Amino acid sequence: MALFLSRSVHKVDKKGRVSVPxxxxxxxxxxxxxxxxxxxxxxxxxxxEALPFSKIEERMSVLDSLPVDEAEAMSLAHxxxxxxxxxxxxxxxxxxxxxxxxxxxxIRDSATFVGLGRTFQIWEAEALAAHDVSTRTIARDNIKLLxxxxxxxxxxxx
Amino acid sequence: MALFLSRSVHKVDKKGRVSVPxxxxxxxxxxxxxxxxxxxxxxxxxxxEALPFSKIEERMSVLDSLPVDEAEAMSLAHxxxxxxxxxxxxxxxxxxxxxxxxxxxxIRDSATFVGLGRTFQIWEAEALAAHDVSTRTIARDNIKLLxxxxxxxxxxxx
DNA sequence: ATCTGAGGCAGGTTTCGTACAGCATCACTA
DNA sequence: TAGTGATGCTGTACGAAACCTGCCTCAGAT
Numbered sequence: 347m348a349l350f351l352s353r354s355v356h357k358v359d360k361k362g363r364v365s366v367p368x369x370x371x372x373x374x375x376x377x378x379x380x381x382x383x384x385x386x387x388x389x390x391x392x393x394x395e396a397l398p399f400s401k402i403e404e405r406m407s408v409l410d411s412l413p414v415d416e417a418e419a420m421s422l423a424h425x426x427x428x429x430x431x432x433x434x435x436x437x438x439x440x441x442x443x444x445x446x447x448x449x450x451x452x453i454r455d456s457a458t459f460v461g462l463g464r465t466f467q468i469w470e471a472e473a474l475a476a477h478d479v480s481t482r483t484i485a486r487d488n489i490k491l492l493x494x495x496x497x498x499x500x501x502x503x504x
Numbered sequence: 505m506a507l508f509l510s511r512s513v514h515k516v517d518k519k520g521r522v523s524v525p526x527x528x529x530x531x532x533x534x535x536x537x538x539x540x541x542x543x544x545x546x547x548x549x550x551x552x553e554a555l556p557f558s559k560i561e562e563r564m565s566v567l568d569s570l571p572v573d574e575a576e577a578m579s580l581a582h583x584x585x586x587x588x589x590x591x592x593x594x595x596x597x598x599x600x601x602x603x604x605x606x607x608x609x610x611i612r613d614s615a616t617f618v619g620l621g622r623t624f625q626i627w628e629a630e631a632l633a634a635h636d637v638s639t640r641t642i643a644r645d646n647i648k649l650l651x652x653x654x655x656x657x658x659x660x661x662x
Numbered sequence: 663a664t665c666t667g668a669g670g671c672a673g674g675t676t677t678c679g680t681a682c683a684g685c686a687t688c689a690c691t692a
Numbered sequence: 693t694a695g696t697g698a699t700g701c702t703g704t705a706c707g708a709a710a711c712c713t714g715c716c717t718c719a720g721a722t
Contacts, residue, residue: 357703
């Protein structure tokens with residue numbers, strides 16, 4: 347499976363449409379037709395988190411097995427799926443950003459795409475700059491996390 | 505099977521009729537003709553829970569195996585099936601929300617549909633906004649529910 | 663027999679998806 | 693280094709679908 351890598355900036359038009367970087371679309375491959383899931387990260391970053399459809403199904407199968415009589419489990423399901431928007435690509439490789447996600451992320455007429463391997467994020471420029479600064483020291487202090495043999499780390503914070 | 509995903513807001517007319525999002529109807533596929541089951545969630549969220557017919561049957565088969573001579577089991581069955589409303593679609597893709605569910609959820613002239621994968625919910629706007637806020641912290645504290653017991657992370661982070 | 667309410671039908675409006683065309687950027691070539 | 697072509701991004705326009713509203717009909721009740 348291909349990976350989402352690099353950054354790039356794209357315009358957002360009056361309808362909330364934005365071109366997804368061609369490299370990201372190429373990374374999606376056959377999954378392009380299924381579109382993307384957009385959500386706010388559960389850790390509270392002020393950006394939009396984007397997932398390929400297969401990743402949504404993966405999460406859903408886990409959530410589906412949670413007990414329906416526990417408020418904690420249902421709250422989790424609400425945040426992971428209930429706030430998620432399913433968007434599809436037009437012929438030019440664009441998606442429409444929902445209003446509530448534009449408001450949440452602060453994105454207005456420009457958006458920065460940030461590849462994170464199996465997922466990517468969409469940021470407003472200034473928020474991303476601030477995030478870069480704050481994560482740098484945090485990452486440096488926690489670099490020992492890399493020594494653990496876990497590929498699930500990125501997923502855990504998504 | 506297709507999934508119920510994304511949110512959308514629809515008007516409720518004076519007769520309690522509301523259009524179900526076209527994407528949700530598409531997700532139902534052949535099950536459209538069987539209609540939906542509407543209920544209040546067991547965990548007590550102030551919304552309407554909507555289930556495809558197959559999901560009702562699934563729950564029913566579980567309840568079927570419970571002992572009929574225990575008040576607790578019968579109470580459960582009463583909550584899961586006895587309060588459930590079966591509604592069907594008209595030619596326009598609309599359903600009629602029963603009075604007691606509108607009263608319970610606070611829905612009056614507008615309803616927000618929230619996709620949750622294999623089920624969806626119907627909310628009054630302000631109640632949903634409050635629910636979004638309250639579930640965010642709960643979800644963050646319980647994200648470990650998502651980790652499969654077999655995953656390397658569970659062992660690695662012990 | 664009239665009234666009331668629910669359900670069905672048809673109009674109009676808006677939103678969404680798609681298509682087309684122009685511009686910028688990057689890479690390759692002479 | 694300048695020219696040329698291809699690819700990708702952006703803006704506009706048109707068509708179709710979805711949604712909302714009002715009207716009409718039918719059934720049941722008073």
